[in-house]
Amino acid sequence: MLSAKSLFQEIIDNDESFRLFCSIAAGGESQGGWENGRIAALIPESERGLAPKVARHGADEDKHGRIFNALMKKRGLEPVPVPAEADYTMLLEKYGIGLAHERLRSDDRLSVRDIVTYLAHSRVTEQRASEQMVMLRKHFGDDPVLGRAVKMISNDEDNHLAYCHEELLRFAYAGHGRAIQRILRECALAEIAVYRDVSLAVMDHMGRILGWPKPKAAALAAGIHAVYAYERLGGWRRMVSLRMPERRDALGGPASAAPEFA
Numbered sequence: 001m002l003s004a005k006s007l008f009q010e011i012i013d014n015d016e017s018f019r020l021f022c023s024i025a026a027g028g029e030s031q032g033g034w035e036n037g038r039i040a041a042l043i044p045e046s047e048r049g050l051a052p053k054v055a056r057h058g059a060d061e062d063k064h065g066r067i068f069n070a071l072m073k074k075r076g077l078e079p080v081p082v083p084a085e086a087d088y089t090m091l092l093e094k095y096g097i098g099l100a101h102e103r104l105r106s107d108d109r110l111s112v113r114d115i116v117t118y119l120a121h122s123r124v125t126e127q128r129a130s131e132q133m134v135m136l137r138k139h140f141g142d143d144p145v146l147g148r149a150v151k152m153i154s155n156d157e158d159n160h161l162a163y164c165h166e167e168l169l170r171f172a173y174a175g176h177g178r179a180i181q182r183i184l185r186e187c188a189l190a191e192i193a194v195y196r197d198v199s200l201a202v203m204d205h206m207g208r209i210l211g212w213p214k215p216k217a218a219a220l221a222a223g224i225h226a227v228y229a230y231e232r233l234g235g236w237r238r239m240v241s242l243r244m245p246e247r248r249d250a251l252g253g254p255a256s257a258a259p260e261f262a
Contacts, residue, residue: 002219005139010210012146017209019077024202026068027082031089033062038104039118047115052251053163057122059255060156066258067149074145085201088194095190097121116168116176120183123164124191124239130157148259156256162245169242184240192236196228 011017036058043051072079084090092098098121099114110118133154140146172180200221207217227235 002216002223004135007220008136008139011206012140014210015075015077017206018075019072019080020202020205020209022068022072022077023079024082024086024088026065026072026079027087028089029061029068030065033058033060033065035089035099035101035104036061039099039110039115042104042108042110043115044109044112047112050115050167053167054118056251056253056255057160057163060160060251063255063258064153064156067153070258070260071146071149083201083205086198086205088198091194091198092121092125092191095194097187097190097194112171112176113179116171116179117183119164119168119171120180121187122160123168123184123242124187126157126161126164127239128191128195130154130161133157152256152259159247159250162247162250165242165245166248166250169244172242180242181240185236188236188239189232191239192228192231196224199224199227 011021036054040051040055040058043054069079093101099110099118103110103114133150136146136150137154140150143150168180203217203220203224206212207220212220
């Protein structure tokens with residue numbers, strides 16, 4: 001019987017599939033770290049108070065990338081290139097979601113609308129990240145090696161999501177409510193399509209590495225399409241709601257250090 005735990009256990013137990021999984025995760029986190037670092041540097045003067053939180057967000061993402069690389073190193077593995085069809089962050093940019101990398105490479109200050117766009121994009125993607133880490137924490141939180149990494153990253157993702165809620169509500173109260181809801185909806189509908197495509201691509205690569213029989217691969221693909229159907233019919237709405245979080249000022253302090261895996 002297929003289950004999330006058995007599927008991830010199979011991926012984790014095989015060096016090649018584990019290396020691909022960690023490489024994809026590390027690449028996405030490192031890219032997020034760069035993006036947040038550039039946004040922190042380019043924040044408009046009127047929002048300079050937000051810069052330390054954006055920088056903390058980027059530092060957390062960089063830390064997550066180092067954690068995934070350390071997990072590979074512990075098993076004597078080297079990262080592999082991320083397949084283009086499995087590159088979540090770059091595919092989101094291709095869809096025009098978030099702030100374009102070309103824009104972030106310039107030295108021009110961002111606008112307040114740019115910051116709203118960044119926060120809305122982050123609110124959607126951090127929802128996905130938080131949910132994925134909750135699942136991994138449920139199944140592997142007690143693992144002697146993966147447990148520490150999973151718990152730390154999960155806590156960080158929850159902090160990131162809380163921060164996005166709080167800051168977007170602040171901008172909504174300042175008169176940006178309609179723009180926020182429009183951008184959130186656009187981001188959510190694009191994200192669920194990208195997530196579907198990336199999930200199919202990753203499962204295709206994993207299937208070839210692990211030698212999955214066609215019926216198993218077909219069942220997993222059907223499950224991915226079913227999740228997309230649910231999200232397209234209304235599940236995406238969980239990504240666009242805003243509420244004041246229990247964790248206030250979640251990114252108000254310095255980033256915590258990555259655990260050692262020696």
